[in-house]
Amino acid sequence: MTKPKVVLGVSGGIAAYKACELLRRLTESGHDVRVVPTDSALHFVGAATWSALSGNPVSTEVWETVHEVPHVRIGQGADLVVVAPATADMLAKAAHGLADDLLTNTLLTARCPVVFAPAMHTEMWEHPATQENVATLRRRGAVVIEPAVGRLTGVDTGKGRLPEPGEIFEVCRRILARGVTTPDLAGRHVVVSAGGTREPLDPVRYLGNRSSGKQGYALAGAAAARGARVTLVEANTGMPDPAGVDVVHVGTAVQLREAVLKAAADADAVVMAAAVADFRPAVYATGKIKKTDDGGAPTVELVRNPDVLAELSADRALPGQVVVGFAAETDDVLVNGRAKLARKGCDLLVVNEVGEHKTFGSAENEAVVLAADGTETPVPYGPKEALAETVWDLVLPRLRERSA
Ligand code: CTP
Secondary structure, X not given: OOOOEEXXXXXXXXXXXXXXXXXXXXXXXXXXXXXXXXXXXXXXXOHHHHHHHHOOOOOOOOOOOHHHOHHHHHHHOOOEEEEEEEOHHHHHHHHHOOOOOHHHHHHHHOOOOEEEEEOOOHHHHHOHHHHHHHHHHHHOOOEEOOOEXXXXXXXXXXXXXXXXXXXXXXXXXXXXXXXXXOOOOOOOEEEEEEEEOOEEEEOOEEEOOOOOOHHHHHHHHHHHHOOOEEEEEEEOOOOOOOOOEEEEEEOOHHHHHHHHHHHXXXXXXXEEOOEOOOEEEOXXXXXXXXXXXXXXXXXXXXXXXXXXXXXXXXXXXOOOOEEEEEEEEOOOHHHHHXXXXXXXXXXXXXXXXXXXXXXXXXXXXXXXXXXXXXXXEEEEEEEHHHHXXXXXXXXXXXXXXXHO
């Protein structure tokens, strides 16, 4: 079997050193990687490093090995092009179709998926010129990963950091695994909620649930790899923020509702994978609830939390918005699932069976996706990533139908 061919474009930013780690991950996982740095990138990491790590020749411009027509061949032969780091200058050149070195030529000749992992100072990222270039690239089908927030070069911090190499690798791996040439969620904004809410009783105790958040993270990662702008509303997962995703951290059901409704205002699809507590303590004790000498125990009164999924479904922020719910059932899984789909009013309901040793915290899942039009899609036992892809596969035709 021939190895998938990946072009790793490197433009001139200090984060170029992190691309060495991305290169190692790509080669070690069986990809044939051709590194195409820009001239500026070589100020940060030299050609010898790229050549030694990739096992392939490295050049920056179109005048070497001219007989092999590298400015056309490298792009044409690629299964994936990933540019990491992508500077503001590189995004501008790519958006405008400039071709003044080997990398920009490669970007014009590539017909495979193209991923940009931007890295720059916050001001440069937020500048309308850069934002318009990013929007142009996304509209044309490129995957532009949202930069991470954190320490930048020097003492400043903010949005603009290159996501961790492992996360960029994960986006590339998913795209190559799907074998698609066009990211089919490009230009879409999707919202995913993940994790489990915690409803505080007092400063040290809460009512919670056992949701790990893995399914929601798989959904967010899959959507990002398919080109969507993703907002992940995360509740108590303890997991690191995934690459290419805007993450909003929440604690309680009420906070989750607020964050989801805000993000849903311009969303094409909302997937409620979070386990939202149906009840919360009626009273929050500002001091720790203490034991009493009479041996008695306090009674905790509960009140209902808002049902976010039902609210989203009944009151769609946009006419064509697709709303997806999850149902974790312990008994009569399908019967309860169908009733829940009707009750909540969503378009799709992913129903899975949960129990003491099933689903919670595990990397696998088995489910049936029920649709409001009566169709049922069974998803066999397998990784949560596979279920995530199926959910987006089912969301897509519904998006197209409505926006047609
Ligand atoms: N959900 C929600 N708001 C709530 C409770 C649940 O948005 N207050 C969403 C979940 O994110 C999930 C779906 O509703 O997508 C199903 O949640 P589940 O708790 O299984 O359904 P319930 O309606 O609470 O039914 P049950 O009586 O079985 O608990």
